[in-house]
Amino acid sequence: MxxxxxxxxxxxxxxxxxxxxxxxxxxxxxxxxxxxxxxxxxxxxxxxxxxxxxxxxxxxxxxxxxxxxxxxxxxWNERRTPKPFEVGPFKIAPLWEEGVYDLIFDPSVVFGEGTHPTTSIVLDVSWDFYKERGLPQGVWDLGCGSGILTLFWAKLGAKVFSVDINPLCIKVTKRNLELNNLKATIWEGDLRKFPSFDGELILANLYKGLLLDLFKNPRFFNPKYHIISGFTIGMEEEIIHALRDKPVKIERRVERDNWVGYLLCQI
Ligand SMILES: C[S@@+](CC[C@H](N)C(=O)[O-])C[C@H]1O[C@@H](n2cnc3c(N)ncnc32)[C@H](O)[C@@H]1O
Structure with missing residues (x-):
């Protein structure tokens, strides 16, 4: 940091x-x-x-x-140097940018400078979700990285629970919340060992193997909605196969630079 x-x-x-x-x-x-x-x-x-x-x-x-x-x-970061970007009504920027922004953040060295295709899919689907359905009762940010998704939902007024296995992600997310005068509940730990998920919306921008592990946990499907990403078009068949007997349907699919994200809705 x-x-x-x-x-x-x-x-x-x-x-x-x-x-x-x-x-x-x-x-x-x-x-x-x-x-x-x-x-x-x-x-x-x-x-x-x-x-x-x-x-x-x-x-x-x-x-x-x-x-x-x-x-x-x-x-660093596949040469994606952090720069200002917008999601919905919010102008978001790394803390060194001059100007007035709704959210500022220190990207540090962890994942989550905001413009990776998978992060931007989750942010855009999040904004559309909020416009259509309002504020969910509790949002989980699974694998919070820099905390960029946590900041976005906390700024909208949601009660956010953020988890990451990497202690640096935890420190960076806490710092980024402080920078914006926002609050969230943060846990360091392995998602695969997590006992339960309450709340209404899960955000899971993870890698395919971890998503597949989480799908095996019935409690992962407790919340009514999931915005998942972190897999490519080539991996979709495996993701869809793993979801076939789960109590969710794919309500929306977004594709960006070969990366894919879904909004899942309980059936
Ligand atoms: C692709 S990044 C997403 C970061 C941020 N949420 C975003 O959308 O830009 C995935 C995050 O998951 C975390 N992670 C990986 N394996 C994990 C596990 N088993 N339990 C908890 N977090 C994990 C990584 O440390 C990383 O910060």
């Missing part, structure tokens, strides 16, 4: 360890952007090279450094 004196991202200095370590979560350093942990791997991102600090951490915590990399911000 951006903290003074840093006003924007220029270059990422990246150190990836074979496995994560709980102490890395609370690491304090003025040049630290964040600590990412997913699938057992731990990754530190800095604004500057940190060889000395990394050598100390490797010694102290018995870490194995697997990758070190330097990536200009312009090449």
């Amino acid at each position: 951006l903290r003074p004196p840093y006003q924007r991202y220029e270059t990422f200095y990246i150190y990836a360890f074979k496995s994560g370590h709980p102490e890395l979560r609370d690491l304090e350093d003025p040049d630290l952007i964040g600590y990412w942990e997913e699938d057992g791997i731990g990754v530190l991102f800095f604004h500057k090279p940190k060889e000395e600090l990394i050598a100390q951490l490797v010694n102290k915590l018995n870490l194995i450094l697997e990758i070190r990399d330097i990536i200009p911000y312009s090449q």
Whole structure:
């Protein structure tokens, strides 16, 4: 995340360890952007090279450094540098943009700068959903990333519950809510171990394997509506097959740059 004196991202200095370590979560350093942990791997991102600090951490915590990399911000995220965009009535921008915006956010290094086709499908379908049906009783943002979907629904006035397995996503989502003076309930954890889903609307912009796992959990279908995305046209057959005996119908299908999203409605 951006903290003074840093006003924007220029270059990422990246150190990836074979496995994560709980102490890395609370690491304090003025040049630290964040600590990412997913699938057992731990990754530190800095604004500057940190060889000395990394050598100390490797010694102290018995870490194995697997990758070190330097990536200009312009090449991060498939070169989708965050820029202002609009959804419904809201003008949304990264926090370094000058001007007046309804929502600002720090994209950090996590997924969710807003203009990826799958995110934009979920945002557009969300806005249409709100126009047609009003505010749902509780919205789940499953795999919240930067919290961009959480911000959108919280701004509309919804009670939002956000979940992510990556501790950095949790920190970034909290910070982005603070930046906009908004509130949501946030949990760090694995969606596959989640006991229950209440509320009326689930947003799930995930990857195919995780969607298929969630479909096996009958409680995933408790809420009346789902906006799902994160799969390509080539993966649709498998998604549709997995949904065939579930208590939902595909009410709307949106396709963008080979990515697909559905609005599912309970039957
Ligand atoms: C494609 S990103 C979506 C981010 C944001 N919601 C958006 O639409 O732009 C998927 C998110 O799911 C999270 N994720 C992946 N596996 C997960 C799991 N098993 N449990 C919880 N979150 C998970 C990732 O950390 C990532 O932030």
